[in-house]
Amino acid sequence: MxxxxxxxxxxxxxxxxxxxxxxxxxxxxxxxxxxxxxxxxxxxxxxxxxxxxxxxxxxxxxxxxxxxxxxxxxxxxxxxxxxxxxxxxxxxxxxxxxxxxxxxxxxxxxxxxxxxxxxxxxxxxxxxxxxxxxxxxxxxxxxxxxxxxxxxxxxxxxxxxxxxxxxxxxxxxxxxxxxxxxGGGTYILRVYGKAAHSGIAPQDGISAIEEISYKIIELQKLNSQQEGMNVNVGLIRGGEAANVVSPYAEASIDVRITRPEQGAEIDKAIRKICSKPHIKGTNIELVGGINRYxxxxxxxxxxxxxxxxxxxxxxxxxxxxxxxxxxxxxxxxxxxxxxxxxxxxxxxxxxxxxxxxxxxxxxxxxxxxxxxxxxxxxxxxxxxxxxxxx
Structure with a gap:
């Protein structure tokens, strides 16, 4: 029926x-x-x-x-x-x-x-x-x-x-x-530097792109296929022009985990990497987190x-x-x-x-x-x- x-x-x-x-x-x-x-x-x-x-x-x-x-x-x-x-x-x-x-x-x-x-x-x-x-x-x-x-x-x-x-x-x-x-989550990493003309006064600039490049390399090292943890910096953007030291750069980070306890582990590792700058004078902001277990x-x-x-x-x-x-x-x-x-x-x-x-x-x-x-x-x-x- x-x-x-x-x-x-x-x-x-x-x-x-x-x-x-x-x-x-x-x-x-x-x-x-x-x-x-x-x-x-x-x-x-x-x-x-x-x-x-x-x-x-x-x-x-x-x-x-x-x-x-x-x-x-x-x-x-x-x-x-x-x-x-x-x-x-x-x-x-x-x-x-x-x-x-x-x-x-x-x-x-x-x-x-x-x-x-x-x-x-x-x-x-x-x-x-x-x-x-x-x-x-x-x-x-x-x-x-x-x-x-x-x-x-x-x-x-x-x-x-x-x-x-x-x-x-x-x-x-x-x-x-x-x-x-x-499970997984998303993060946005923002880096602030200082703009300067790359030909006239490069010494006055602080490159946000250079700083975020160091961070991306470290973030990608967190990948562990064997443990089922994946970190992917899938989008990056920044800079104003080819002849300008970039004052801003941004990266979007996708995270995937297989076991619930990995959420806290990977979150801690990402925050540690982004906690301090590699290049003096840059400022770092990280937002987001693990959203789905x-x-x-x-x-x-x-x-x-x-x-x-x-x-x-x-x-x-x-x-x-x-x-x-x-x-x-x-x-x-x-x-x-x-x-x-x-x-x-x-x-x-x-x-x-x-x-x-x-x-x-x-x-x-x-x-x-x-x-x-x-x-x-x-x-x-x-x-x-x-x-x-x-």
């Missing part, structure tokens, strides 16, 4: 997806993200859900959603409403269907997931499965694509004390879920994965899992000791590119999987003796 009810909504799902994709909602386009939020808020409220709005000034508002009859939900579900695309992209590349794929900005990352979640819950409500639809606490945030700096605390607070976390990033292109992610594949995660795989086997959808180096909001639920599985959205590819697509056959299939997983998790509990270590 559940499968038939969901598959019967395929056209309705596509209509909502088209409407969402054709609304620009880049992370820094607050008006657009809030339009998506308003659209979803209206739909959830019609189902009997309470939608609390966390107001923001610079980014879109976040939504915290639970059914009005919910008492103690044990599942937290996290999805984001923002995309990476600038205003005007939806007009230039509107929602289209070609063969078995749908295209458009944000179609797989993650507007299809938003439609899948709403459809799964609306179907559970229509079927009267109160045990399931009252067992979820949903967070729809608006700044995931730029690091979730504003929504991180919201996610952690809602996730705290939950048994399970389902993160709605798209499944991998082979359909696999994500059971482990690397690793999603650890431990016993509780494995137990949750087993439930999902058993559901997949029941409905004819084999479920594999992978680890990935990319970050997501899964880090925040994992960091508060909640068993977390990511990649529970539909299958697609080309995220963040002009070729972003959704595999249409997986749209209803993964919606059905999500609904069945919610049902299963509403009937079981994690084993109390399982350890969760971060």
């Amino acid at each position: 559940l499968k038939e009810a969901i598959y019967a909504k395929e056209q309705e799902m596509l209509q909502l997806l088209e409407r969402m994709v054709n609304q620009d909602s880049g992370s820094k386009y607050k008006k657009g993200v809030d339009a998506i939020g308003h659209m979803l808020r209206q739909k959830y409220e019609k189902l009997g859900f309470i939608v609390d709005v966390v107001n923001e000034v610079e980014v879109g508002n976040h939504l915290i959603i639970r059914h009005k009859e919910t008492v103690r939900p044990r599942i937290v579900i996290v999805g984001h409403m923002d995309t990476v695309f600038p205003v005007g992209t939806a007009q230039d590349r509107p929602f289209t269907i070609k063969g078995s794929r749908a295209y458009g900005p944000g179609v797989i990352d993650m507007k299809a997931s938003q439609v899948a979640l709403f459809t799964a819950l609306s179907t559970l409500v229509e079927l009267g499965d109160k045990e399931s639809y009252t067992n979820v606490h949903i967070i729809l945030n608006s700044d995931e694509e730029i690091g979730s700096h504003r929504s991180k605390i919201v996610i952690e607070n809602v996730a705290l004390g939950k048994d399970y976390a389902l993160i709605l990033e798209p499944a991998r292109d082979n359909g696999a879920l994500v059971s482990a992610r690397r 690793p999603v650890v594949k431990n016993e509780k995660t494995l137990d949750l994965l087993t439930h999902i795989q058993e559901v997949g086997a029941e409905i004819g959808v084999p479920i594999q899992d992978v680890a990935t180096g990319g970050g997501s909001d899964a880090s925040f639920t994992s960091s508060v000791h909640v068993a977390t599985i990511d990649g529970l959205g539909p299958v697609g590819g080309g995220a963040h590119s002009v070729d972003e697509y959704l595999e249409l056959p997986t749209f209803t299939e993964r919606t059905y999987l999500l609904a069945k997983v919610i049902q299963r998790l509403s009937q079981v509990r994690l084993h109390p003796d399982l350890e969760y270590t971060i």
Whole structure:
């Protein structure tokens, strides 16, 4: 009955997806993200859900959603409403269907997931499965694509004390879920020197570029492939002209870690390198830090994965899992000791590119999987003796 009810909504799902994709909602386009939020808020409220709005000034508002009859939900579900695309992209590349794929900005990352979640819950409500639809606490945030700096605390607070976390990033292109992610962070290193004409009075100048060059070499030495720690100075800029001693230079630093304890270790090392100048007269400023800790594949995660795989086997959808180096909001639920599985959205590819697509056959299939997983998790509990270590 559940499968038939969901598959019967395929056209309705596509209509909502088209409407969402054709609304620009880049992370820094607050008006657009809030339009998506308003659209979803209206739909959830019609189902009997309470939608609390966390107001923001610079980014879109976040939504915290639970059914009005919910008492103690044990599942937290996290999805984001923002995309990476600038205003005007939806007009230039509107929602289209070609063969078995749908295209458009944000179609797989993650507007299809938003439609899948709403459809799964609306179907559970229509079927009267109160045990399931009252067992979820949903967070729809608006700044995931730029690091979730504003929504991180919201996610952690809602996730705290939950048994399970389902993160709605798209499944991998082979359909696999994500059971482990690397953590990481970003830093901005700024160096201030003194400008001078390099031909007339070079002795009066203090080169910020020279100073930052020393720092970059030391930072790159922190890389340890064997330990799974990576430091990459990916962007540098500075100077005013070829014949001017540079008064300013800046470097953007990306950090990736595999184990949680590496966060403090690498942060300390970076700050030590940037604590004092190599060239007298330069001033150094370092901002940023570790923002996402690793999603650890431990016993509780494995137990949750087993439930999902058993559901997949029941409905004819084999479920594999992978680890990935990319970050997501899964880090925040994992960091508060909640068993977390990511990649529970539909299958697609080309995220963040002009070729972003959704595999249409997986749209209803993964919606059905999500609904069945919610049902299963509403009937079981994690084993109390399982350890969760971060």
